[in-house]
Amino acid sequence: MLDKLIQFSIAKRYLVMFLTLIIAALGVWNYQNLPIDAVPDITNVQVQINTEAQGYSPLEVEQRITYLVELAITGLPYVESTRSLSRYALSQVTVVFKKGTDIYFARNLINERLQQAKSEMPDGIEPVMGPVATGLGEIFHYAVHAEKNALQANGQPFDATALRTLQDWVIRPQLRLVPGVTEINTIGGFEKQFHITPDPTRLLAFGVSFDDIVRAMQQNNANVGAGYIEKNGEQYLIRAPGQVADIAAIEQVIVTYSQGVPVRISDVAEVGFGKQLRTGAATLDGEETVLGTAVMLLGGNSRSVSAAVATKLIEINKTLPKGVSADPVYDRTVLVDKTIATVQTNLLEGAVLVVVVLLVMLGNVRAALLTAMVIPLSMLILMTGMVETKVSANLMSLGALDFGLIVDGAVIIVENCILRLAGRQHHLGRILTLEERFQTVFTATREVFTPSLISVLVVILVNLPILALTGVEGKMFTPMALTVIMALLAALVLSLTFVPAAVALLLTGHIAEKDNVIVRGAKRFYAPVLEIALKLRLLVLGLAVVFVLFSGWLATKMGTEFIPNLDEGDIAIQALRIPGTSLTQSLGMQFQLERAVLDVPEVKTYFSRVGTAEVASDPMGPNISDGYVMLKDRQDWPNPDKTKAQLIEDIQQKLALAPGNAFEISQPIQLRFNELISGVRSDLGIKVYGDDLGQLLTSGNEIAELLGGIEGAEGVKVEQVSGLPILSMETNREALYRYGLNVADVQDVLAAATGGEEAGLVFEGDRRFTIVVRLTEQLRSNLTALERLPVPLPQGGYVPLGELATLILEPGANQISRENGKRRLVVSANVRGRDLGGFVSEVQEKVDQKISLPPGYWLAYGGTFEQLQSASERLTLLVPITLVMIFALLMMTFGSAKDAALVFSGVPLALTGGVISLWLRDIPLSITAGVGFITLCGVSVLTGVMMVSAFRDGLANGKNIDSAIREGAMLRLRPILMVALVAALGFLPMALNTSTGAEVQRPLATVVIGGIISSTLLTLLVLPGLYRMAFRKPRIAVENAAAIKS
Amino acid sequence: MTLQNSNNTLFHKAVLAGCAFLLITSQAMAEVGHDDEEEHEEGHIVLTQEQIEHAGIGLAQVGSGTIRDVLPVYGVIAVNAERVQSVSARFEGSILNVTKSIGNPVRKGETLATIEANESLNTYSIKSAINGVITERAANVGEQTASRALFVIKDFSNVWAELSLFTKDLPKVSVDQEVRIHSVNSTVTANGKIVYIAPYGDRNSQTITARVLIDNPDGRWSPGQFIQAEITLSDTVAPLVVRNEALQIVEGRSVVFVQEEKGFEPRPVTLGRSDGEVTELLTGLSGNETYVTSNSFILKSEMGKEDAEHGH
Secondary structure (H helix, E strand, C coil): CHHHHHHHHHHCHHHHHHHHHHHHHHHHHHHHHCCECCCCCCCCCEEEEEEECCCCCHHHHHHHHHHHHHHHHCCCCCEEEEEEEEECCEEEEEEEECCCCCHHHHHHHHHHHHHHHHHHCCCCCCEEECCCCCCCCEEEEEEEEECCCCECCCCCECCHHHHHHHHHHHHHHHHCCCCCEEEEEEECCCCEEEEEEECHHHHHHHCCCHHHHHHHHHHCCCCEEEEEEEECCEEEEEEECCCCCCHHHHHHCEEEEECCEEEEHHHHEEEEEEECCCCEEEEECCEEEEEEEEEECCCCCHHHHHHHHHHHHHHHHHHCCCCEEEEEEEEHHHHHHHHHHHHHHHHHHHHHHHHHHHHHHHCCHHHHHHHHHHHHHHHHHHHHHHHHHCCCECHHHHHCCCHHHHHHHHHHHHHHHHHHHHHHHHHHCCCCCHHHHHHHHHHHHHHHHHHHHHHHHHHHHHHHHHHCCCHHHHHHHHHHHHHHHHHHHHHHHHHHCHHHHHHHHHCCCCCCCCCCHHHHHHHHHHHHHHHHHHHCHHHHHHHHHHHHHHHHHHHHHCCECCCCCCCCCCEEEEEECCCCCCHHHHHHHHHHHHHHHCCCCCEEEEEEEEECCCCCCCCCCCCEEEEEEEECCHHHCCCCCCCHHHHHHHHHHHHCCCCCCEEEEECHHHHHHHHHHCCCCCCEEEEEEECCHHHHHHHHHHHHHHHHCCCCEEEEEECCCEEEEEEEEEECHHHHHHHCCCHHHHHHHHHHHHHCEEEEEEEECCEEEEEEECCCHHHHCCHHHHHCCEEECCCCCEEEHHHHEEEEEEEEECCEEEECCEEEEEEEEEECCCCHHHHHHHHHHHHHHHCCCCCCCEEEEECHHHHHHHHHHHHHHHHHHHHHHHHHHHHHHHCCHHHHHHHHCHHHHHHHHHHHHHHHHCCCECHHHHHHHHHHHHHHHHHHHHHHHHHHHHHHCCCCHHHHHHHHHHHHHHHHHHHHHHHHHHHHHHHHCCCCCHHHHHHHHHHHHHHHHHHHHHHHHHHHHHHHHHCCCHHHHHHHHHHHHC | CCHHHHHHHHHHHHHHHHHHHHHHHHHHHHCCCCCCCCCCCCCCECCCHHHHHHHCCCEEECEEEEEEEEEEEEEEEEECHHHEEEEECCCCEEEEEECCCCCCEECCCCEEEEEEECCCCCEEEEECCCCEEEEEECCCCCCECCCCEEEEEECCCEEEEEEEEECCCHHHCCCCCEEEEEECCCCCEEEEEEEEEEEEECCCCCEEEEEEEEECCCCCCCCCCEEEEEEEEEEEEEEEEEEHHHEEEECCEEEEEEECCCCEEEEECEEEEECCCEEEEEECCCCCCEEECCCHHHHHHHHHHHHCCCCC
16 A cells, blocks of 8 residues: 555656645644644643622631532533632632533533522622633733822822722723633722711711611612603603712712701711722732733633733723823743744754755755755644644644654655665666656665654654653643654655655756765774674673663662753742731732842842732632742843852842741742642642531641651641631620510621622713722721621610620631532642652551541542552553564564564663763753653664664575675665764754753753664664674575565 | 573563653652742741841830720710709799790899789799700790799700610729710810719610710700710729730730740730730730830741641
8 A cells, every 4th residue: 555655656746746735735824823832731621610709708608609509510511520619708619621521511511500509699699600711821911000190180199999990991891802812800909999988976876777878879879761752753762860970979868867857978977989808919019009911712822812912002001091001011922932932943953954964965955955845844734733633832742843853754765765766877877767767766765664664653652651641741741742743644644755756756867876975984984893893792782781771770860850840931939928817918028028029130020919819710818929020131130141040049038038928939830830730739638528627627637647657758738727817706696685686687787897788889981880888997997896886776776786796806717628519628748758659558558547537527548649650550551562562563574573672672772872961961850851762762763673674685685694784784874874863963952952941852852862872873883783693594584574575 | 692582681671661761750750749848946936137127027125004995985965954944933923024035045143034923913033043045935925924834944064975884884884984075076075074873774775874974165065966985994004015016816825926035936925904005914024025016917927837828
């Protein structure tokens, strides 16, 4: 079949060219739709359901909202797990769906169920699904900023409320329209509210209650449409306006008549603009600000979306009042551009090097160019493939591409074609006829096609274990393996179709087949060395074995890391304070931090989100702040060569100046990913499920104590569930009966006084502002004043709140976490200096023995150990299978276990070079380096197969073993060198580059280059000797060679 | 070396290499998720001078201070019942002349009306016995006096403030305590003393009335007005007081952060009386010690920050 394909390609070469052109055009078109980002998206398919409940404490949120939402989504199809979080004023339920579930389908399912749940929830509570976005969604942050002397229309300076109003009603509505933006999230400032703050004494004096004010507002603030009338042939619409428009109008609303005298709101209360009870705030360089975040729709192209947002923002800025501007503070485009630029440079420089190698080694411009054409063509096919398989273009997915590797197949085919064409010409002494040329190209292609097919198959095989990775690792590396496989397949198909067609089309006329200086030099040098290597083959082999053992030992001594971190250029600092820290206090401490860090000369700006934003994609308490430190361009640094690590150290020193904060330093995208994937990030997490928080905590502490005593446990932590100071009002029922009051009467008074009660809206065009009835700040925050709050009595008169209830300050639940429908508490630990599996089984055994849980409570084990175990199990199974499969493949090719084993022997030696080069460059082992090793396997098999098949051809042609080896080796020197050179040089820019993103690719490239050097040496020097040693029965070899030829 | 042998060795080598890769990968993954724990010295919080300044931590010496403990209550202004005069005619007769109308101020001894007695037909005048204001008048010329009250004169030069005391407050309040009274909008204030606490209560509101006599020379207090009042429960000098913002609650106990040589120590204290500004310490601190006033919360946060986390 393959023969037919090659023959067809040669015969219908113009058609093939045309088809190639179409496919290339398709690739160009697909490239426009290819999502581009800096790193792969590792978010799972999840839907967040956020429900805001102003004033509700964690316990009430859980009981009245979270539970209902969880109940509603129970039993949905494709759900993998649910987890929830109930904290002050917010319920968040996260539903994780199975991999591959369509997010819109999932949201539809949830939406349907939520409608039912809503009816059972308290009035005015509305569960909302989070934006359709992933962890990479936050692509653009901007801060709304006013100059010091800028004034509002009413002559006041712009305060946090005014800026927030601009953000909410001018900037946000416009930005939301930018295609690809799913949400503009806001944090900081205060929503403008109209506040009616009654004076308790005056309320008493007029016998008016909170409720009376609310009711009066509701009944005096509506426009009514009243149909139409016809008059003299005309139609008159009727409306009865009655909305209040401003403070003065609110003040005039009449609350009640007291003995014929109207009591207005202004008689019993102050009316003014007030501040909402906010759950989050934003800071910029030590001052409050309003921060907007553009969230990209799932599957969008972050570069184009954030560029569009930036452009739109410039437009919007023109419409803002004088002195006010919305300035970008974080723009993903910068990072993506830098990363993509790095990848592009690497690929481009690699490609150029490859072309140069081809030119030099082949000495034929046409041949070199047509081989090089395979690079862009396979790239374009890859684009189509990536769009089809929904793999985004990023550092990881494009990072493992090596053009050298891609053109390897084409290189050997073209090289052999030139060799054979020139040979035939030389033999016939004339230029070939069309028929002869086609015939030669076909046989030449066919001759070396097997090695290139096998090498591609080998690379695909070794990539299989990577495809089997699950979880975060899988999301990181599957795209990498997929792109490599796709690119190789594309190149393979091209070298079967396009390459022979192009060779047949282009390599006309006289073809000079004489080695150029370099190849001649190499051959001259190689011949004697080969002689020596053959003579001292036992010694050479011994050395090779020692070498393998040495680097195996070296590998165990090297440091390891998961994947090298992409340096995002900027720094994220999460500052944590103790739970219960108020927003104001937290802000104050954040200001201190920012001012300190701004003293570092490399820092451009430092902005933070404190607490939870409007859309609670990340529900943080007010005690936590996510800070982003944006750095200046390197050339503006006092010392442009300063390392990132050093800079972080400087920043840490400054951070230490502000006590009371704990820090976690990471990078913006990294931080967001960690928040989204969450779950248990420690090695081992023991989850205790049950009903009573106290019991959970008791059991949790027992387990923590037990864990601490087990060898290897480190950083044992019990999830922090309490510690939030709560002021709870316990009503005295007897006192209530005495006065003829209900519990609700007292609760309402407290709620209205401290939380406030909404009493309608004030409209200003599109803008709408809430009217809130609430006590003044001074009274709200004063415990004694709260105790004196008058509670109106049904029979007239009042009684102070303190008579009816006791106010108690006590620590309470900070947050309530649930998983799969039950409360849970996590005890987590990391493991050091011990194997994880052994540790976990010891823990399980001891916990079973010593911890007894009450009925209705149970334990579950989780944590990264699960992934680690499953990954290890998969790999333990898959890696040997893969190796066996490679071996089987080779055996099928050669029909000889011996030859297959000989080719296989190249693999460990190739790996040694990789290990040593890593060690020389002081780069730790990582999965990216592992991918490099995988690539190496392919290259070493390719060269091995080429070499061994040349030996066998020689034998088949009746040569004796020594001359077959010698001639075969000399014949293959050029293609092997070429293959090695293109593969190694293709990765050279990647290994040396230092710009953004290079650190992720560097280990891979280093491994491949080092490995190729050792693998080439092996193929050229050790393999011939080895073959000679293994050579016993020429008969088998001849037979097999004949078999392979046919 | 036989074919079989070389075959085996090579295959083993290959498996070995594969396993090495596996090992590397699993080790690399095992490294994820480790974070370094910072050791923390128990007991004292050590801060450098720089940190103290940057965090804005304020220090003060423990010393004596005045504590003015007050009880805020509501009340209403009432007429001083001892300063009300209801005037009627001593001898029945017809009214010849009336000189004062409602609202007119009268002085003691001033004539209010002239009456012609029915029996003696003598005329006599009715006079005011107090200084005050006419609040009621039931007398017009020509009318018979009968036995009714012709005028009510009220003296507003001092009034009662009747304060409602609820059961809980009752034990704290006693006669002679100083009271400061504010009008509803706090524009007018006056000082007085509790002169009387009613021995009986109100059935509906379950309150006991305490009475304060206040001067009202220019009539700013009108009976019927609602008022707020603060009863001074104590106004004494305590030997050891700290500012209220210094108090933090750590593990359910009140503590004050005390500066010592080794650093700041969270010292548990027992609290005595307290007012809006300072609180008396009964135990825990001795005189001359330096304690943290402003931003004491930062120290509390510094103590507990190791446990701070961002859970989901």
